[in-house]
Amino acid sequence: MGDASRAIMRQARKQVSEWTPAQANDALAQQHEAGSDNQDIVLVDVREKYEWNEGHIPGAVHVPRGFLELQIEEAVPDKSKTVLLYCAGGVRSLMAGKTLQDMGYENAISMSGGFGQWKAAGLPFVQPRVLTDVQSKRYSRHLLVPEVGEAGQFKLLDSRVLFIGAGGLGSPAAYYLAAAGVGTLGIIDADVVEESNLQRQIIHNMSRIGQYKAESAKQTIQELNPDIKVITYIERLDETNVARIIADYDVIIDGTDNFPTRYLLNDAALLANKPVVHGSVFRFEGQVTVFKPYEGPCYRCLYPEPPPAALAPSCAEAGVLGVLPGVIGQLQAVETLKLLLGIGDPLVGRLMMYDALAGEFNELRLFRDPNCPACGEHGHPENLPTYADVCAVPARS
Numbered sequence: 001m002g003d004a005s006r007a008i009m010r011q012a013r014k015q016v017s018e019w020t021p022a023q024a025n026d027a028l029a030q031q032h033e034a035g036s037d038n039q040d041i042v043l044v045d046v047r048e049k050y051e052w053n054e055g056h057i058p059g060a061v062h063v064p065r066g067f068l069e070l071q072i073e074e075a076v077p078d079k080s081k082t083v084l085l086y087c088a089g090g091v092r093s094l095m096a097g098k099t100l101q102d103m104g105y106e107n108a109i110s111m112s113g114g115f116g117q118w119k120a121a122g123l124p125f126v127q128p129r130v131l132t133d134v135q136s137k138r139y140s141r142h143l144l145v146p147e148v149g150e151a152g153q154f155k156l157l158d159s160r161v162l163f164i165g166a167g168g169l170g171s172p173a174a175y176y177l178a179a180a181g182v183g184t185l186g187i188i189d190a191d192v193v194e195e196s197n198l199q200r201q202i203i204h205n206m207s208r209i210g211q212y213k214a215e216s217a218k219q220t221i222q223e224l225n226p227d228i229k230v231i232t233y234i235e236r237l238d239e240t241n242v243a244r245i246i247a248d249y250d251v252i253i254d255g256t257d258n259f260p261t262r263y264l265l266n267d268a269a270l271l272a273n274k275p276v277v278h279g280s281v282f283r284f285e286g287q288v289t290v291f292k293p294y295e296g297p298c299y300r301c302l303y304p305e306p307p308p309a310a311l312a313p314s315c316a317e318a319g320v321l322g323v324l325p326g327v328i329g330q331l332q333a334v335e336t337l338k339l340l341l342g343i344g345d346p347l348v349g350r351l352m353m354y355d356a357l358a359g360e361f362n363e364l365r366l367f368r369d370p371n372c373p374a375c376g377e378h379g380h381p382e383n384l385p386t387y388a389d390v391c392a393v394p395a396r397s
């Protein structure tokens with residue numbers, strides 16, 4: 001430290017009061033006991049982000065010294081509060097105290113010895129969770145979006161999404177959610193990859209023909225993002241396994257193409273209170289909605305019964321434009337991210353319909369049926385018929 005620096009420090013010491021770590025700890029403990037209405041002291045850590053990341057005092061607010069003048073009034077709007085500042089060794093916090101006084105803060109205090117002495121005294125500190133360097137790079141475009149940010153990325157990494165089917169809808173949805181960093185993806189599918197799948201089921205490829213779709217999807221996802229845990233279920237969803245499998249997930253993406261599974265899933269999701277992001281496609285048309293138990297309608301509110309089998313063309317006859325499940329599956333992925341992050345307006349009680357030939361999106365309001373056998377006033381989602389297997393066509397509204 002040069003002479004000029006020492007002079008500045010001497011001056012700052014005259015102006016700014018100092019507390020030892022023990023004094024600071026006592027004051028914070030007293031405040032803790034006083035309850036949330038009686039919080040006079042605001043603890044501010046003025047170190048750099050990398051120092052904060054290595055550990056900080058519980059309850060501290062992080063305002064790096066370099067941003068102090070710009071951010072402190074947002075962090076501590078009430079200038080009559082006691083602002084207890086700390087850094088690593090007690091020098092930067094002393095200077096910061098002087099700055100706060102100049103800005104009109106009535107009681108700025110610096111903790112002498114800083115975080116180093118606090119730690120050495122065996123006082124409590126927390127180590128915040130941080131993204132690894134690889135994660136920071138991979139998810140940088142999420143970190144730049146305030147509605148996602150680091151906290152949102154952690155939410156996604158901690159989230160669990162189940163895909164019913166690794167087919168036309170599940171392929172793009174799973175691929176994008178893996179890229180977005182949804183930490184655990186469950187995939188249930190008992191089928192194997194066939195050549196006729198590759199026209200739309202982009203998570204598979206030629207070399208996977210004959211492999212289980214769930215395993216093929218897992219391989220593609222792990223090549224894209226090794227951060228993601230993929231759990232595969234080589235089985236069909238039925239009454240005996242549905243409750244067990246969906247119990248572990250936050251959101252379920254319905255990519256099924258058969259009615260019995262939709263009814264089965266609907267009832268089990270209501271019982272377990274899990275949101276289902278529903279999608280379906282038919283030739284040039286697709287639709288997507290979110291079934292959020294007891295907040296919006298359920299599948300049975302809309303379609304208490306499947307259409308008669310005679311009116312439903314077989315899957316092979318119906319056909320679908322190859323890209324269409326991509327559009328709908330990606331909309332399902334978007335809705336899922338919104339639910340996981342708690343942002344935006346999910347498609348609860350709204351059916352978004354896409355007509356590829358017309359190039360039009362339309363929306364239909366959907367309402368809960370008070371007489372719904374599953375979620376209605378007198379309904380109960382248990383032991384309801386799940387109907388015989390008929391091939392899928394989107395139910396028309």
Ligand SMILES: [Zn+2]
Nearest residue numbers: 298301372375
């Ligand atoms: Zn219902």
